[in-house]
Amino acid sequence: MTPRHRRYWHYTLALTAGVLTIWFVVIFMSAYFAASLNHFVFLGFPLGFYIFAQGALIVFLILIGAYVAIMNRLDRRFGVAEKR
Numbered sequence: 001m002t003p004r005h006r007r008y009w010h011y012t013l014a015l016t017a018g019v020l021t022i023w024f025v026v027i028f029m030s031a032y033f034a035a036s037l038n039h040f041v042f043l044g045f046p047l048g049f050y051i052f053a054q055g056a057l058i059v060f061l062i063l064i065g066a067y068v069a070i071m072n073r074l075d076r077r078f079g080v081a082e083k084r
Contacts, residue, residue, distance in 0.1 A: 008078045015070055019063050026051075026059045 001009070030037065034048035042050045075081040 004078065008074070008080070011074055012071070015067065015074070019067050022063060023060065027056055030056070 030048065030051045034052075037048035037051065038046035040047040045053070072081065
């Protein structure tokens, strides 16, 4: 692999690791603290329930959108973007 390919792969792996870390924190760490989060109420629901029912899905969709946008920009930067 050329140094350019290695840089591209390094950025791709770093982005993937970042997205997975955020996903892990939102899903698994909020599950760990669910009992203490349920003491707070958000829109009439216990916060722990709301995070699992709505918040996690919203964060997941935001992560997908951000990943697509950043990868498209990275692809253009390294000249591997798909041609329309």
